[in-house]
Amino acid sequence: MRRNPQLATVPLGVVEEQHNSQVLTSLSAAAAQAGLRVGQPVRDAHAMCEKLVTRARSQPAEAAFLTALQRWAGKFSPWVAPEGDDALVIDLTGCAHLFGGEESLLQVVQQDCEDLGLSVRMGLADTRGAAWALARFAGQSAGSHRTGDAIDQEARATRSRASKRRHWTKGGAAPVVTPGPAAGAHPISAPGQTYCALSPLPVAALRLDAEMTSQLSRLGIRRVGDLLGQPRAVLARRFGRGLVMRMDQAMGSAPEPVSPARAPAHFAVRMTLPDPIGLESDLLAGLDRLLPRLCESLEKKGRGARRVLFQAYRTDHDIQSVEVGLARAAREPAQIKPLIALKLGSIDAGFGIDMLRLEAVQTEPIHARTPVGHLEAGAAVSTRLASNTSMDDLIGRIGARVGLEAITRLKPASSHIPEKASTVHAAAWSTPFDGPWPDPPNPRPLLIWQPEPVQAPDSPKVPDVFRWRGQRLRAVRAIGPERIAPEWWLDDPNWRSGVRDYWSTETEDGQRLWLFYAHGHLMSSGWFCQGTYA
Incomplete structure (x- = not known):
């Protein structure tokens, strides 16, 4: 946004094509406030927010930017690793006191990100899973899986509990509500208080997929605290061991160490x-x-x-x-x-x-x-000698003067069209063709270019006199014709003239040209020149 400051004030979304549909993959703060969400189709997003500005997603650029952020985060701890495609995880064990404590360290991170023009969400806890949950779901309440009117519906078996929960309105003690983080405060879980920090959060905070979250919500399990109180054997039998593993990782029962990425080799x-x-x-x-x-x-x-x-x-x-x-x-x-x-x-x-x-x-x-x-x-x-290293050394020497991109080699291709009979490859990043070069039915010219019009009578017979490139030439010898038909399964604009009859023509002044007569299909017929012999 620093390159374009105007984007900081308008709703901005990053778009990616998924399943033949354009969807939003990330949003700015202004776009989120407008009611847009990640995964929403772009057409629906534009209908909700007419001022939405979209940009195409570039995954290589995002990966390079995350790598740069990972190097910057090394100032806080040597144990830094990427967490998915949009986050970093840092092991701050023994490092927080260097910045005046955990709260001061998060304030330094907040200020550095603001200086970089970035918005950041952070969470600090005893475990990696708990920190992930606080960074993304701190202060959020568990919602219902139902859509439409927000009507609380409870089964008969739970009405007794409901009466106990509502008795405080008749003079009883009010329930204890854990407040969310205040404005400007950072979600930090005190040491040993992971259960209390995660209990009021939605079950999605355990890094569960949307399908499993929906199944738990239909069963009335919407908060992490409700899930942690369930028998583990029943959960594993019904939802698989993946759910239990996520619970153990969040609570610290299953180890989940931070493995920093290896620094790239530098020579x-x-x-x-x-x-x-x-x-x-x-x-x-x-x-x-x-x-x-x-x-x-x-x-x-x-x-x-x-x-x-x-x-x-x-x-x-x-x-x-x-x-x-x-x-x-x-x-x-x-x-x-x-x-x-x-x-x-x-x-x-x-x-x-x-x-x-x-x-x-x-x-x-x-x-x-x-x-x-x-x-x-x-x-x-x-x-x-058979490895042809001398040729590679020669290519390197010539490339040092003219550039390696200017040195190319040809490889045969499977096509009967003359201009498609070979493909061009960079010599420095390709290997020579291993095998005999396929022989065409007739000799091909040394140079082939795009067909150029020849002024001659519109007749399949080779003209005695014709004009090409401003020259008036007289044909003294012609060998042919070689009939080449277009690839009927492809719509090539260069071959809309239909079948061609090629002639190897020698002119009076010694030029050997490769002429052809286009019989005309979707275009008018006529004579053209496409190459010259040595």
């Missing part, structure tokens, strides 16, 4: 220089010291670099950097250094460089290799 080395440098030879000397250290760390983790970033920090606080890509993962200095050396000339040293840094931005696992003896040396050399 970077740097070197601080006593005096500024500026010569390319000095940069190469520094690279010779950094590369072995980087490759050693990659080897310890069994990985190889695919993209390497070399940074030079100048004395004026400017950073000059070059980045290279490799056609295959590598961790040998001899394979990485030539690629970086090709781009060192683009670094402007300015008034001098006082620090060098080398980082493997993108890595991939490299499988261990089995060493061979003298008797198998010949077979090892043959295997190394």
Whole structure:
């Protein structure tokens, strides 16, 4: 919302397609106040709130943002783990006193989230399940599963209890009501008071699915306190062991430890220089010291670099950097250094460089290799040549100059249409085609492009004279025709002209063109040029 401050004041909802329907997956505070709910169809939401603004959900962006929040939450405790797709769980054992107590710690979290432009719901308890319940259901009362008029209906067997509950209106003592958290207060369960904190909450606070919650509500069990007082054997027999397990996790009978996510592997080395440098030879000397250290760390983790970033920090606080890509993962200095050396000339040293840094931005696992003896040396050399690593090294060298994305390779495709007979793949991220290339019935031109109109008589006979690209050409030889029909099961706009007759035509000035005559189906007929031979 900081990028667009206007969204902070209008109802905002995030939309995702589920079961061929657009539904709301998350809402802002203004949208929730308008009566919208998560899981509601978008068309119904717009009917209820005409000012609703929607945005498409991006799960990768949400995961990256939650990862960033997880790193930030590490300031409160080293035991931080994601809880679903929209929450974090933190084990604060032995950490709250560093912030002045539990209430002060939650106030710090609240203030930090406000500074980040985020709204946060928190809960603190002895167990992970109880904290989850307080964060989402603190202060909420258990509702009925019935819809329509809110009419209290009780069976005859419960009327005696109802009279006892209502006797305080005739002069008896009023029942004790546990108040919800005050405005601005944080839901904190005192140590050892988990039962009292969870009893007034709805049964959904035990992390139960909607179907089980509905079944319990129909039986009159709507609060956690009502459920905890039921015989466990009966609950397990009727609702399964999952319900009992959730109860045990919330009360602390079943362990549910916080397992923090492993920090991502980071491969970077740097070197601080006593005096500024500026010569390319000095940069190469520094690279010779950094590369072995980087490759050693990659080897310890069994990985190889695919993209390497070399940074030079100048004395004026400017950073000059070059980045290279490799056609295959590598961790040998001899394979990485030539690629970086090709781009060192683009670094402007300015008034001098006082620090060098080398980082493997993108890595991939490299499988261990089995060493061979003298008797198998010949077979090892043959295997190394057959693996075509020299081609990968060549692709890496050329990619360092023109970019790896500019180097492509073709692979055959299952189609008789000329322009669909092959697919284009990035050479650095694909393997060569293993097998014989399928031979077409007639030779194909070296270059194929989109059909270009040719000015010639509208006749299937090859024209003696025609105009193409502003040239007046005369045909001296033509081989054909090769008839190609469109893919009738597809509606391709480029083939709406119907059946084509292809001719390999040689002109008087030595050009060899690939012409075809379109017989016309949904479009007019005529002559076109689609390629040229070498």
